[in-house]
Amino acid sequence: MADIPSIAASVASLKQHLEAHRYICSDQIATAVYLAYHLRKPVLIEGPPGVGKTELAKTTAQMFELPLIRLQCYEGLDEAKALYEWKYGKQLLYTQVLKQTLDEVLQGAKGFAESVKRLHEFGDIFFSEEFLEARPLLKALREEHGCVLLIDEVDKSDHEFESLLLEILSDYQVSIPEIGTVKARHTPPLVFLTSNNTREISDALKRRCLHLYIPFPDIALEQRIVNARVPEIAPRLRDQLVRFIHDLRELDLKKVPSISETIDWARTLLLLHADRLDPELVRNTMNVILKFQEDIENVQPELRTLTDKAVRS
Amino acid sequence: MDQLLTNFIRALRNADVRISPAETLDALSAVQLIGYGDRQLLKDSLGLVLPKTLDEKAAFDTCFDQFFSYRARTSLRSPTPPSAQDAATADRGDNTRDRAAEANDGTENRETEAGDGTQAGNSSAGSGEARGERSGRGQSSEATAAAREARESSEDVSPGEMPAPQSPLSRLLTRANSMEINIAINAAGQQVNVYQIELFTQKGVYTRRILEAMGHTALQEEIFSLSDSAAIPDRRLAQDLTRRRDWLRERIREYVEHQFLLHADVSGRRLRESLLRDLRLSSVEQRHHRLLRDLVQRMARKLVAAYSRRRKVFRRGHLHVPRTLRRNMKYDDAIFDLHWKSVKTDQPKVFAICDVSGSVANYARFMLMFLYSLEEVLPKVRSFAFSSDLGEITDLFARNDIDTAIALALRQYGSGSTDYGQALADFRKLCLDDLDRRTTVIILGDARNNYGDARTDVLKEIYDRARRVLWLNPEPRAIWDTGDSEMRHYIPYCHQAEECGTLAQLARVVDRLLRIGL
Numbered sequence: 004m005a006d007i008p009s010i011a012a013s014v015a016s017l018k019q020h021l022e023a024h025r026y027i028c029s030d031q032i033a034t035a036v037y038l039a040y041h042l043r044k045p046v047l048i049e050g051p052p053g054v055g056k057t058e059l060a061k062t063t064a065q066m067f068e069l070p071l072i073r074l075q076c077y078e079g080l081d082e083a084k085a086l087y088e089w090k091y092g093k094q095l096l097y098t099q100v101l102k103q104t105l106d107e108v109l110q111g112a113k114g115f116a117e118s119v120k121r122l123h124e125f126g127d128i129f130f131s132e133e134f135l136e137a138r139p140l141l142k143a144l145r146e147e148h149g150c151v152l153l154i155d156e157v158d159k160s161d162h163e164f165e166s167l168l169l170e171i172l173s174d175y176q177v178s179i180p181e182i183g184t185v186k187a188r189h190t191p192p193l194v195f196l197t198s199n200n201t202r203e204i205s206d207a208l209k210r211r212c213l214h215l216y217i218p219f220p221d222i223a224l225e226q227r228i229v230n231a232r233v234p235e236i237a238p239r240l241r242d243q244l245v246r247f248i249h250d251l252r253e254l255d256l257k258k259v260p261s262i263s264e265t266i267d268w269a270r271t272l273l274l275l276h277a278d279r280l281d282p283e284l285v286r287n288t289m290n291v292i293l294k295f296q297e298d299i300e301n302v303q304p305e306l307r308t309l310t311d312k313a314v315r316s
Numbered sequence: 317m318d319q320l321l322t323n324f325i326r327a328l329r330n331a332d333v334r335i336s337p338a339e340t341l342d343a344l345s346a347v348q349l350i351g352y353g354d355r356q357l358l359k360d361s362l363g364l365v366l367p368k369t370l371d372e373k374a375a376f377d378t379c380f381d382q383f384f385s386y387r388a389r390t391s392l393r394s395p396t397p398p399s400a401q402d403a404a405t406a407d408r409g410d411n412t413r414d415r416a417a418e419a420n421d422g423t424e425n426r427e428t429e430a431g432d433g434t435q436a437g438n439s440s441a442g443s444g445e446a447r448g449e450r451s452g453r454g455q456s457s458e459a460t461a462a463a464r465e466a467r468e469s470s471e472d473v474s475p476g477e478m479p480a481p482q483s484p485l486s487r488l489l490t491r492a493n494s495m496e497i498n499i500a501i502n503a504a505g506q507q508v509n510v511y512q513i514e515l516f517t518q519k520g521v522y523t524r525r526i527l528e529a530m531g532h533t534a535l536q537e538e539i540f541s542l543s544d545s546a547a548i549p550d551r552r553l554a555q556d557l558t559r560r561r562d563w564l565r566e567r568i569r570e571y572v573e574h575q576f577l578l579h580a581d582v583s584g585r586r587l588r589e590s591l592l593r594d595l596r597l598s599s600v601e602q603r604h605h606r607l608l609r610d611l612v613q614r615m616a617r618k619l620v621a622a623y624s625r626r627r628k629v630f631r632r633g634h635l636h637v638p639r640t641l642r643r644n645m646k647y648d649d650a651i652f653d654l655h656w657k658s659v660k661t662d663q664p665k666v667f668a669i670c671d672v673s674g675s676v677a678n679y680a681r682f683m684l685m686f687l688y689s690l691e692e693v694l695p696k697v698r699s700f701a702f703s704s705d706l707g708e709i710t711d712l713f714a715r716n717d718i719d720t721a722i723a724l725a726l727r728q729y730g731s732g733s734t735d736y737g738q739a740l741a742d743f744r745k746l747c748l749d750d751l752d753r754r755t756t757v758i759i760l761g762d763a764r765n766n767y768g769d770a771r772t773d774v775l776k777e778i779y780d781r782a783r784r785v786l787w788l789n790p791e792p793r794a795i796w797d798t799g800d801s802e803m804r805h806y807i808p809y810c811h812q813a814e815e816c817g818t819l820a821q822l823a824r825v826v827d828r829l830l831r832i833g834l
Contacts, residue, residue: 030357031363034360038361042349083639089642091641091642094645095641095645212368213364214367214368214369216373
């Protein structure tokens with residue numbers, strides 16, 4: 004069991020521990036985790052794709068040695084998939100069993116009123132926790148020692164689902180009509196929500212969260228990230244490729260390469276035993292960092308100058 | 317409640333960062349957790365709690381730097397009162413110079429006294445007048461001031477011994493360091509509610525009020541009486557105090573300026589916004605376009621927010637097995653109450669046709685702006701622009717940012733002579749087949765056709781196919797149908813025709829649209 008309070012004692016310590024788990028981050032990001040832990044507030048993370056939004060939640064879970072419960076959002080996601088569902092099969096099966104034993108149960112009952120009363124003694128057995136299939140959100144609330152709940156790409160879900168989240172995010176509880184309110188046990192989960200900004204998240208949701216925007220990192224930080232993720236890479240190549248990527252981001256592209264692409268590229272170059280960038284190499288491995296043919300074609304003419312610039316400086 | 321934080325939040329709100337009371341409480345607990353000690357940490361933390369969009373973050377950054385820079389600057393640069401500095405250097409000053417000064421003292425003194433004598437002689441009439449007036453006080457303060465000025469400038473008393481100042485403010489000025497004085501200014505500022513400053517013309521008033529609150533009158537009196545005194549140390553003090561007072565005024569002016577920047581800018585903005593709403597769109601100045609754009613965007617977003625809630629449950633689509641089973645349990649598993657999965661959004665298609673010809677040039681810009689915002693928030697908008705030939709600009713909008721898109725659209729289609737007939741025919745050719753019962757067609761234009769063929773038959777065709785045809789005309793209703801306007805011929809084939817020359821009118825149209833459904 005990790006000593007969570009001591010890890011989260013200060014921003015610096017958090018940053019250090021995150022780095023120990025190979026997540027290199029800025030002070031702002033570490034501050035977000037710090038505040039999330041101490042204020043018990045969910046964090047809404049926004050930023051361009053591939054800057055490590057999801058990774059932050061995963062690493063936090065690793066660092067605190069807490070289970071990570073992940074809910075991937077998509078259009079049409081509803082409470083049956085996110086929160087809870089009844090085990091219909093089991094319910095049906097039990098009904099059949101009950102049918103056979105109904106006679107026993109009702110034996111000796113006089114009149115309709117008494118029969119009903121006896122049946123009532125079964126209570127709402129079909130709608131008890133036994134028959135409840137917990138989905139990620141409910142699971143997260145029921146975790147004994149707390150957990151990290153990752154609600155991924157919340158912008159892909161519908162407005163209704165956002166409203167569903169509100170109760171969980173502010174009070175760490177959900178209301179299930181048949182059972183009542185389920186509250187988080189002992190420690191409420193650490194909640195991370197990520198969004199790619201495909202649509203505006205509602206104000207009500209934002210108000211309940213800390214809002215962290217992760218931009219592309221600066222050169223020094225990105226070099227450290229590559230270093231942490233692909234430690235085998237030669238320093239010279241690493242510097243060159245990070246500079247190259249940074250220049251590439253300045254261009255007008257359909258999809259700019261993100262950190263994950265930088266790392267992929269570093270791995271690719273490592274595999275090819277490259278020790279420095281040259282135009283030919285870049286041309287051949289272009290498809291690792293650029294994901295649209297249009298972009299690749301646009302960059303082709305600039306390739307030599309970009310490579311030279313990255314190699315020289 | 318933390319006064320500093322609430323003031324900061326007030327300033328943030330002025331910078332258009334929306335902060336709810338709940339967030340204020342969050343900020344408060346964040347500050348309690350981390351304290352004010354580490355500036356960067358404070359900025360990071362508040363930056364997580366308060367601003368919730370990228371725009372707001374940018375606003376937050378500038379606001380934070382401005383708000384907390386004041387303190388940082390004063391403690392860094394520490395502009396101590398000038399004469400205090402002089403005194404300090406004199407105190408610290410090398411002994412040799414002091415001794416030299418002492419050696420020269422006799423002659424110097426004699427000289428200054430001689431000078432004093434002549435000057436006193438020269439200005440004796442003036443000072444006599446001043447004294448006379450001061451006894452019969454308040455008649456002409458200007459003259460007094462002039463006289464005093466003359467006296468002050470004429471005298472250049474060398475630094476030396478001074479009596480202790482009397483009034484509280486002068487004592488503060490001579491004794492305290494700049495930090496304490498800043499604190500005093502702050503306190504006085506709070507006392508006179510400088511946070512309520514709204515217009516730049518109020519700066520002077522607030523500067524004066526703060527001066528008053530700090531005991532300026534007493535200081536002034538003291539300077540008066542001291543400078544009238546015969547004793548040189550007294551006059552020396554008067555001069556010193558005058559310098560300190562001027563320095564103080566400067567500080568207060570800075571302080572008020574700063575407060576104005578933080579607190580007042582927004583009311584001006586609000587005023588501008590409300591004016592803009594009712595201004596004819598064609599006459600909005602270039603420099604207000606940004607603001608107008610924000611307004612338009614906000615409106616479009618409102619439209620979509622309200623709209624996206626309208627959903628219909630269709631009795632078609634996939635069977636929702638779990639729910640059906642659950643609902644039918646009570647019927648002994650005899651399944652007859654069916655439940656369906658598909659909750660379908662009734663997404664309307666909007667076709668917007670915008671006249672960008674010369675006659676509506678100013679207006680076109682704004683209409684395109686509205687179209688652009690609409691396209692950003694509604695998924696299925698197709699936009700068209702024309703002067704005579706009509707072309708689709710949906711892609712152009714999708715690919716460029718708002719300013720370039722509008723400029724491109726105007727360059728490509730704009731400022732020709734209007735031909736509605738041709739445009740409608742083009743539209744028919746382009747996409748009549750795409751019109752169906754779910755389509756709303758919005759036409760933005762003045763219907764001034766240069767006496768050409770109006771082609772109402774095409775509009776009728778559109779009218780028959782589409783769910784709604786809506787005409788938004790920038791001209792006042794009174795001049796529709798005058799001159800070459802074809803409005804009267806077009807109106808029969810529109811479900812609705814509205815005057816739409818100001819933002820307020822546009823808002824009304826949008827509102828009505830929402831109520832009856834797009």
